[in-house]
Amino acid sequence: MRSPLFFVGLLLALAVPLGLTVQKERVLATGKGILLELAPRDPRSLMQGDYMVLDYALTRELNNKYEKFPQDGVLVLKLDGDGVGTFARMDSAVVPLAPDEHRLRYRIRDGRFRLGAESFFFQEGHARRYERARYAELKTADNGDSVLAGLRDKERQPLGANSADDVDETTIVDTPDEKEPTVVE
Numbered sequence: 001m002r003s004p005l006f007f008v009g010l011l012l013a014l015a016v017p018l019g020l021t022v023q024k025e026r027v028l029a030t031g032k033g034i035l036l037e038l039a040p041r042d043p044r045s046l047m048q049g050d051y052m053v054l055d056y057a058l059t060r061e062l063n064n065k066y067e068k069f070p071q072d073g074v075l076v077l078k079l080d081g082d083g084v085g086t087f088a089r090m091d092s093a094v095v096p097l098a099p100d101e102h103r104l105r106y107r108i109r110d111g112r113f114r115l116g117a118e119s120f121f122f123q124e125g126h127a128r129r130y131e132r133a134r135y136a137e138l139k140t141a142d143n144g145d146s147v148l149a150g151l152r153d154k155e156r157q158p159l160g161a162n163s164a165d166d167v168d169e170t171t172i173v174d175t176p177d178e179k180e181p182t183v184v185e
Helices: 004-030 057-063
Strands: 032-039 049-053 072-079 085-090 101-109 112-114 119-121 135-140 146-152 171-173 182-184
Touching: 004 135, 004 146, 032 057, 032 085, 032 101, 032 146, 057 085, 057 112, 085 101, 101 135
Parallel strands: none
Antiparallel strands: 032 135, 049 119, 072 085, 072 101, 101 112, 135 146, 171 182
């Protein structure tokens, strides 16, 4: 018979990833959306499949000043009329957030700012859909935790399978009159 310690270990091994997943899903569902301007990077990796390394204009700006920041902390971003965030100040318990400000957690590792969403993986063969990415859409919680929600083009329109102009050449059209979907070539 297996010892209770084995089952406790198994339970912990399953509970920790589940808890992290639930936390990220909660931020996606209830978080506030912000856009961060992207700086261009190589969109492919032969070892990991198709993905885009996300480099933010904000982090490039802050990397030049990182000696002034603690290793881990929370930034305050001010959003413009289009929802694009720019650095306003460090978070402080003394200064409340304005209505157009959001917290964003960061870490400095190897002399570079990290926001947590440093790469965006996508289905093999769909790199062209994301070549036009100019903004990353993040969902943020009140404490500054963030989750990457998607990528946007220069007009701030969503990219990917749900965007209007990213339909494959063969599209399935479902009409209410028919029981079977019709394939349009």
